[in-house]
Amino acid sequence: MMPTEISKDEIMAVYPKVAQTMADALGCDVEQVVLNVPLIEGLDAESIDFLDIIFRLERAFKVKIPRGKIVEDARGDLPEAEFERKGYVTEVGLQRLREHLSEVPADRFRSPMKVADIPRLFTPETFCKVVVRALRAVQAETAGVLGSGDAREAKADG
Amino acid sequence: MADCPKILVTGLGAICAAGMDPESVWHRVRSGQSAISPIRQWNASVWPVSVAGEITEFNARALVEDRKLHKLLRRTEFLGLYVADRAFAHAGFAAYRDSLDAAARNAFNDRTGVYVGTGGASFQDQYVFFPLLTAAAGDLGVFGRELAATVNPMWLLRTLPNNVLGHIGIRHGLKGPNACVMNHSTSGTLAVAEAAEALRAGEAERAVAVGHDAPIEPQTLLYYHRLGLLAADAVRPFDARRSGSLLGEGAAALVLETEAAATGREAKILGEFLGSGCASEAQGLLSIRRDGEGLAYAIAVALENAGIRAADVGMIVAHGNGTRQSDASEATAIRRVFGPTPPPVTAFKWAFGHLLAASGILEAVLALVALRHGTVPGVATLRELDPGFANLPVSAEPQTPRSDVGLILSRGFGGTNAALLFRASPSDAG
Amino acid sequence: MTGVHRRVAITGLGLVTPLGNDAATTWNALLAGRSGIGEISIFDASGFPAHIAAEVKGFNPHLAIDDRKLLKFTNRSHAFALAAAEEAMRDAGIWPARGSETRWGCVVGSSMMGMEFAELGEVHRHCGPDGEFHVERLLTDRITADPMVFCRIQPCTGLALLLRRFGIRGYANSVHTACASGGQAVGSGMKLIRRGTADWVLAGGFDSMITPIGLAGFCLLGALSLDNETPERASRPFDATRNGFVLGEGAGFLVLEEWEAARRRGARIYAELAGEGNSLSSYRITDSHPSGDGPIQAMHQALANAGAPLDAVDYINAHGTSTPMNDRSECTAIRAIFGPQACKIAVSSTKSLMGHLIAAAGAVEAAICALAIRHGILPINANLREPDPECDLDFVLGGPRVMRTGVALSNSFGFGGSNSCLTFRNPEEAPG
Structure with a gap:
């Protein structure tokens, strides 16, 4: 894991394309996709939209974004059992989330928080960071290093 | 049905090759001009059948504004949502609901049903898997592993047969009883019947019934052709030289309302639902009984359900799909029920093709418009009545209905027959 | 038209499920807490994100249906339907006959149409070997020349086969509201008898989406549990660690009969099908409303429709898919309706053992409610x-609960927002 800081420049470099991709996925105007709008409350995203957004970002940037990548990266080296307990994010897990999702205002991290509610925190900036990391991974891969992840959040329900 | 409320029609919507609203379709039909034209969705010029009732000016964005839906829905669904919107507006529901307080608005939504007849999935939906099948080269392991990178995650949702039902609900906030009928050409017809029965049973005060279908796609066309169901150039119901049907696409919607609800808001009354009947022939998927017994029974049930006699019927809109077998058994069924002097008979598929799941409900909408205009439109493609159908009062020329009651017939795969009876209210436009 | 207060008896049951190829085997497996979930064997699913499912096992359509001609038209789910319906009709001991055939109706919750995977592969071989679809090649394609293929995949094929098999000549309808299909079909059948359209109705649902395309669809949506290493634990409705549903397949059919007619002929009555609630959530296509809005109306109506007071309900067969969102909102809905009474109602989701049978689920679970009432035993919510x-409801845990049930509810909620709730009443308590 590489908790390397992501600079504002890196984010702004990918933001226009991320915003357009999100506007396409959410059926809204690109102007509405401001960097810090909560996607669920602000842009009416539903759970399946996150899957669609990730699929489209993979296409747009020619990167791989494994399902559940955001939560996986936030958890980092913390064992899963310490990150969540019975469907809720633990206090230490919440701390990891705050650090990882540094773009999200502190007052939006409410405790207790269900794992299933983590996507409520996501903003366009969250996905800009996902893309930046994925692009870095591509570069690392060409340099012979591999990255991977596993599935988790943004599940459609039924 | 003494203790049942009267069920009134207070809104209509329609779209097909012949027009984008019931009146336009009516005028086109009345003019005797067929809307059958060369298929444009793909190059069908070398195909055994290259014409259909296609909506040539199809523009999904113009039909349904909501941009987000455009990544999720298919042609057939835009047609269904469009007619539902139009019928809802025609009934004046939005303004009425806005006039209510919050509690009454919630009650309005909870007490409004949505009944949809749909054709189900299309073959084209599955072609998105072709690049993946190519990549997998027969190896399902590869297919499974590459899946998420190749196919849009929303794929399954695009193909849900009940998409129109769900999205009508979401768009209009309706939460009442509902059904999605997937029963070939009786789908829309049964959606109307089920909506009306829900109102009679007190499950809702009003309901929107919709039928939609867009079967004009390469693979479907080929199958229908190879089953011998399609004509080469025109649908000629009851004609001696009829040779089959032609596919059409479109949708129609009816708003039904209990008398108390409709009069309570001083709604404009377009007609009355009188009754319905449904019967099966139990012969398998494609066989049709020659004696017309299933259809005759469906008509008899509808008459009983409506509490009227055969002599009260003023006009029959036949299924008239133009195939040799179906028309013949239909003529027999009409004779069985109505004896030697049936009321004027017409059929509409010559004008815009066979809309399958949407056919019966579109024809019910047109029947109401026709009766309100006091005219039974002619079957313009009819040249020479099949001599086997002597006494069947079907004509290329317009006729005058015997009364304000219309009988609409639908028949589908599986040997299912459905009949609807409506009474039209006098037209204020004359 | 006949009298206004016609009531509906369940007099026959038939099941083909991942737990057994008939009702008795399925019921015994439920009581024994045996799971029907395992590695997918019908095709090589090893590369899919989820490669476990609840398959029907050892099913031979030729043994179940002695009509080879009919079998020519069937796909896997139709064969399940024919077998389950046959069992239900034999169980009821009554059959459409001359004179009664038009008084029989049939309503089915049908599987979504879809080309069979093998056939899609054939079309692909001709028309899209480079990944692009070439429409003109369809003209020479072997599959598109075969009318049998077309006949098998019509959405109404299952219904057509049942009508022919049993000679049903009355009302016939095929409906689909995703996971609510089976429940809505059974509810619709009940109404046909109540309103006098039919005296007997064969009602049920059938589905089999355990195909590469069906599995792909649900995998893409991220709706399935990925606990491939622990298949028997993967479906755990209402558990805090639940993480998706497990795909199942099968069919369930009921013979519904006008109450007095059933009594007159001395039929065994499993239960009264006493009410139905049917609503739309109109919130999102896949997400359920956190407040339980939608299911709440369905359950309210189901009780009102049956004339059953809140405190009469002893058991709820929950929709309980084992997805985080569904189970939470379903519990919220149950609590909203029953208030403090909620903790006195036994609840279980039999999907914990047999997975999610999609369009068949509501019909299969209706049969399970009827069996629970008849035997006075409630199946467990496993895992x-x-x-x-x-x-926090009173789930049936550990082992089956021996308990007399007066009134039971069965919930089914579908993608697209359709909700079905059925009310079953113990025949001993049925008025009259």
């Missing part, structure tokens, strides 16, 4: 080990 504070 619930970590209680979820948001799902």
Whole structure:
């Protein structure tokens, strides 16, 4: 894991394309996709939209974004059992989330928080960071290093 | 049905090759001009059948504004949502609901049903898997592993047969009883019947019934052709030289309302639902009984359900799909029920093709418009009545209905027959 | 038209499920707490994100249906339907006959249409070997020349086969509201008898989406549990660690009969099908409303429709898919309706053992409710080990609960927002 800081420049470099991709996925105007709008409350995203957004970002940037990548990266080296307990994010897990999702205002991290509610925190900036990391991974891969992840959040329900 | 409320029609919507609203379709039909034209969705010029009732000016964005839906829905669904919107507006529901307080608005939504007849999935939906099948080269392991990178995650949702039902609900906030009928050409017809029965049973005060279908796609066309169901150039119901049907696409919607609800808001009354009947022939998927017994029974049930006699019927809109077998058994069924002097008979598929799941409900909408205009439109493609159908009062020329009651017939795969009876209210436009 | 207060008896049951190829075997497996979930064997699913499912096992359509001609038209789910319906009709001991055939109706919750995978592969071989679809090649394609293929995949094929098999000549309808299909079909059948359209109705649902395309669809949506290493634990409705549903397949059919007619002929009555609630959530296509809005109306109506007071309900066969969102909102809905009474109602989701049978689920679970009433035993909600504070109901845990049930409810909620709730009443308590 590489908790390397992501600079504002890196984010702004990918933001226009991320915003357009999100506007396409959410059926809204690109102007509405401001960097810090909560996607669920602000842009009416539903759970399946996150899957669609990730699929489209993979296409747009020619990167791989494994399902559940955001939560996986936030958890980092913390064992899963310490990150969540019975469907809720633990206090230490919440701390990891705050650090990882540094773009999200502190007052939006409410405790207790269900794992299933983590996507409520996501903003366009969250996905800009996902893309930046994925692009870095591509570069690392060409340099012979591999990255991977596993599935988790943004599940459609039924 | 003494203790049942009267069920009134207070809104209509329609779209097909012949027009984008019931009146336009009516005028086109009345003019005797067929809307059958060369298929444009793909190059069908070398195909055994290259014409259909296609909506040539199809523009999904113009039909349904909501941009987000455009990544999720298919042609057939835009047609269904469009007619539902139009019928809802025609009934004046939005303004009425806005006039209510919050509690009454919630009650309005909870007490409004949505009944949809749909054709189900299309073959084209599955072609998105072709690049993946190519990549997998027969190896399902590869297919499974590459899946998420190749196919849009929303794929399954695009193909849900009940998409129109769900999205009508979401768009209009309706939460009442509902059904999605997937029963070939009786789908829309049964959606109307089920909506009306829900109102009679007190499950809702009003309901929107919709039928939609867009079967004009390469693979479907080929199958229908190879089953011998399609004509080469025109649908000629009851004609001696009829040779089959032609596919059409479109949708129609009816708003039904209990008398108390409709009069309570001083709604404009377009007609009355009188009754319905449904019967099966139990012969398998494609066989049709020659004696017309299933259809005759469906008509008899509808008459009983409506509490009227055969002599009260003023006009029959036949299924008239133009195939040799179906028309013949239909003529027999009409004779069985109505004896030697049936009321004027017409059929509409010559004008815009066979809309399958949407056919019966579109024809019910047109029947109401026709009766309100006091005219039974002619079957313009009819040249020479099949001599086997002597006494069947079907004509290329317009006729005058015997009364304000219309009988609409639908028949589908599986040997299912459905009949609807409506009474039209006098037209204020004359 | 006949009298206004016609009531509906369940006099026949038939099941083909991942737990057994008939009702008795399925019921015994439920009581024994045996799971029907395992590695997918019908095709090589090893590369899919989820490669476990609840398959029907050892099913031979030729043994179940002695009509080879009919079998020519069937796909896997139709064969399940024919077998389950046959069992239900034999169980009821009554059959359409001359004179009664038009008084029989049939309503089915049908599987979504879809080309069979093998056939899609054939079309692909001709028309899209480079990944692009070439429409003109369809003209020479072997599959598109075969009318049998077309006949098998019509959405109404299952219905057509049942009508022919049993000679049903009355009302016939095929409906689909995703996972609510089976429940809505059974509810619709009940109404046909109530309103006098039919005296007997064969009602049920059938589905089989355990195909590469069906599995792909649900995998893409991220709706399935990925606990491939622990298949028997993967479906754990209401457990705090639940993480998706497990795909199942099968069919369930009921013979519904006008109450007095059933009594007159001395039929065994499993239960009264006493009410139905049917609503739309109109919130999102896949997400359920956190407040339980939608299911709440369905359950309210189901009780009102049956004339059953809140405190009469002893058992709820929950929709309980084992997805985080569904189970939470279903519990919220149950609590909203029953208030403090909620904790006195036994609840279980039999999907914990047999997976999610999609369009068949509601019909299969209706049959399970009828069996629970008849035998006075409630099946367990398996795999619930970590209680979820948001799902605090009286789940049937550990082993089946021997308990007389007066009134039971069965919930089914579908993608697209359709909700079905059915009310079953113990025949001993049925008025009159």
